[in-house]
Amino acid sequence: MAFEMALIRRAAAVEVLLRRLLDDRALSGEIARPDRLMAAMRHGVLNGGKRLRPFLVMESAALFSADGEAALRVAAALECVHCYSLIHDDLPAMDDDDLRRGQPTVHKAFDEATAILAGDALLTLAFDIIADEATMLPAERRAALVLALARAAGAGGMVGGQKLDLEAEQAPPDEAGIIRLQAMKTGALIRFACEAGALVAGAPAEDRERLAEFGSAIGLAFQLADDLLDLTADAGQMGKATGKDAAAGKATLVALHGANWARSQLHGLVDQAHELLAPYGEQAALLKEAATFVATRNN
Template sequence: MTEISATFETCLRNFASEILPVMTGLLSLTAETGEIARPAHLIEAMRHGLLNGGKRLRPFLVVETASLLGGNRPAALRVGAALECLHSYSLVHDDLPAMDDDDMRRGKPTVHIAFDEATAILAGDGLLTLAFDTIAAPETALPDKARIDLVLALSRAAGIGGMVGGQALDLAAEKNAPGEEGVVTLQAMKTGALLRFACEAGAIIAGAPAGDLARLRRYGELLGRAFQIADDLLDITSDAATLGKATGKDADRGKGTLVGLKGQDWAVAELARLVDEATSLLSPYGGKARILIEAAKFVAARQN
């Protein structure tokens, strides 16, 4: 498996520090225009779900793909923060007892453990709504068409034909494990759709031609596949302390994964193939794509 560049890991940490104040600012106690009031307890729970660490890979991809094509960085940071709000909402809800029933996330108590189930549901609802609020707000300084395109693309990636639909398939898989084609579809929806959006969002922000948008969208799809295969490998080879969450749960619930169906050797080889294909897509951009090339390697070789 490809080694992760220490320089890239530093870049990712630096980015996490850069976007943190953007996300923190979205969760101010001060009501925005059109709001009535912001309940402090709800804001605290939303902060717990959003600001409790994490690699911030999805917003990183938004900003780096936008940067590759000359996009507005402050606007890209806000779109990235919006995407992280939406991703975090999905984790808050996935962790609930009615879903995956997890007590730990990123090495800390999940929102329903730190608060309660009802508050966790509302915190997730709040983060989901805030994502679209942030993209649509005038502070995200993009042309109206770009903001509309971003809202539509994120809605499609996150909704019934994307992440939410994938979660529904994932729950159904506990009763009837799908075959290889079903697993590929499930994972493309539940995990891959938001990573694909992260990459195409950068092209939308930059107002890039259709060819660039399609190229980065495909790059994002490949990253999504690699991310999930790496995640499934870690689920059977790592431990809870390293991952910051429970391991082995898919196998315990009888859910099928590509690693389970095809084996660890296949998974390692497939990760290498996906990285090669993803990086080859970036060849037209030359040295400007170095960070995105390293991102593909990171997704395949990460340890948590």
């Protein structure tokens, strides 16, 4: 219950900031913000969602009593990157989905070109948010955050994972290949979310690496749970089409080893995540609950 309330509270704070950042009014240095583009960006971002990644940023920062407003802005930046990835992932050239969080996907609500541009603009907005002096951190910390997010989101992270996922439709990977794909496509941004708290706080490298490892563990758990839900949940429960991966014969660890194996792995990943947080004691209680939630969620 404490975790659920904290997740709602953090999500509400991020929502307020995102609404402000996605206002139609041009910022200093901008010429204009086209109405239809901004509407598409808002549709892609302000349409619900658990805001788990922002929660992880803010809670990992709280371990070190980091500046809450700076952590909130980094959390909002990460959510912009995540939502951009969903907009592009839903396109006909990618996963070709019509529903996202129970609503028409951006290319369905608007058009493909606008959806592509909305995703592009959200990605650049993320770096704008972190680099801005309003994110009241020393310049070297903001630079470190920009670098870490760029690498998590780029060819060696989320985008590269999406490319591997597309290639897997033609040449299914082995187990090691699936793990690499998922660590990049899904895990990289979750790893960044956890690592970012240490970066915001200027915490020692040891803490940064520990939280990154925690993020890697729950990132893999998140994808395993997602693959299980793709088999067992319905579209109403998930807010998007289900069963598509199985119908397409897509290689997943669940398809390779079965649901019972996946559930066993989830337990092991949660235990691993909890062990990584042991040095932080009760301060990490909500992060531990987040790890359990990731593995046991039903949507």
